[in-house]
Amino acid sequence: MNKNYHIDDTFLAKWLNNELTEEELTAFKKSEDYALYQKIADKSRQFKVPVFNQNKVYQKIQNQLEQQNSVKKLVPIWFYAVAASVLILLGTTFFFTNKTNYNSAIGQQISYVLPDGSNVQLNGESSISFSKRQWEKGNRNLELDGEGFFKVKKGSVFSVTTKEGVVTVLGTQFNVQTVKKYLAVECYEGKVNVKSDLAEFVLTPGKGVRFLDNNTKKYNTVNTEPNWLTKQYQYNAIPLSVVFKDIENVYKVKIINKGVNLENKYSGVLIKKDLEKALNVISKSMNFKYVVKRNEVIISN
Known part of the structure; x- marks a missing residue:
């Protein structure tokens, strides 16, 4: 059969949270890997340890698989690492910290429904985490790393915590973008x-605020949703760290920095359909060099 899925931490997290598509789940269940993953997941739910010990859990996985190997074919070495991630996801998410984690890969946009019925759409290479148990008790706080667009259910109150600040909402739609030393x-x-x-x-509708370099700037916006959904990228003295993050998500590439100061400010647009043209425009304005190698862009002075 054709394998129309790729087993990684994101795939396993979606499986454990019952978020695979019907097609993905059907294909996964028909694979030779499924029975072993299901057994590991079932066994992990019986774990009751006061402190999560990754080495101990890893050893337990190996012991289980060695017993399995005595009557079945050998499991490839790569399976240990991926199987360990199942237990780590289960252990940290459901049994030890009781936290639910969602994340997106570079260039991937994923929507999730929160326990109160609110919706969050993550931009590429972003993540959120929250405690369902605390949420049900009324402590509705989630942590965001990256960028997310929130549509909050009417009458619902919760907070979005980032490394750069906290956003508290009541029945609203808003976008939060955060990178190091920057919050918008x-x-x-x-x-x-x-x-x-x-x-x-x-902030009220049509208003925005940026925190950067120990300064704050309020501004007006005519947007009704974030630029990464409309694909209209216009920058006004925005750090290159933010611009490069957008490039990664638009073109699904990884940018490797070889000495460019990411705090330098760029004003202009991001060309959306041609990576070379986009890089050429920005590099001339910001005076850096670049080399494109498959799915990587190397930038240097």
Whole structure:
């Protein structure tokens, strides 16, 4: 049969959270790998340990698979690492920290429904985590790394925590983008309270705020959803770290930095349908060199 899926941590997380498509699940169940993964998942739910010990869990996996190997064909070495990730995902998500984690790969956009019925759409290479148990108790806080577009159910209150600040919402639609030393929030509906070490603001529809270099800047926007959904990228003194993150997601490439100062500010547009043209325009403006190698872009001074 044709294998129309790829087993990695994201795939396993979707499987464990019952988020595979019917086609993916059917193909997975027909594979030779499925029985072993299912057995490991079932066994892991019986674990009751006070502290998660990765080495101990890894050894337990090996022991289980060695017993399996005595009556079945040998399991390839790569299976140990992937099988370990099943237990790590199960252990950390369901039994030890009771946290649910969602993440997206470079260039991937994924939507999730939160326990209260609110929706979050993650941009590429982003992640959220939250505790379902705490959420049910009314402590609705989730952690965001990267960028997410939130549509909050009317009457529902929760907070989005990032390394650069906290966004608290009530029945609203908003976008949060965060990279190192940078936080940008735009409000499209309702009200958003944004708080960082620098300042605190309440945003209403059509308003946005950026925190950068110990400075804050409020601005107006005509957008009704974030630029990564409309594919209209316009920058006004935005750090290259943000611009390069957008390039990675638009063109599904990995940018490798060889000395370019990512705090330099770029003003201009991002060309969407031609990577070479996009890089050429930005590099001339920002005075850096680049080399494209398959799915990688190497930038240097």
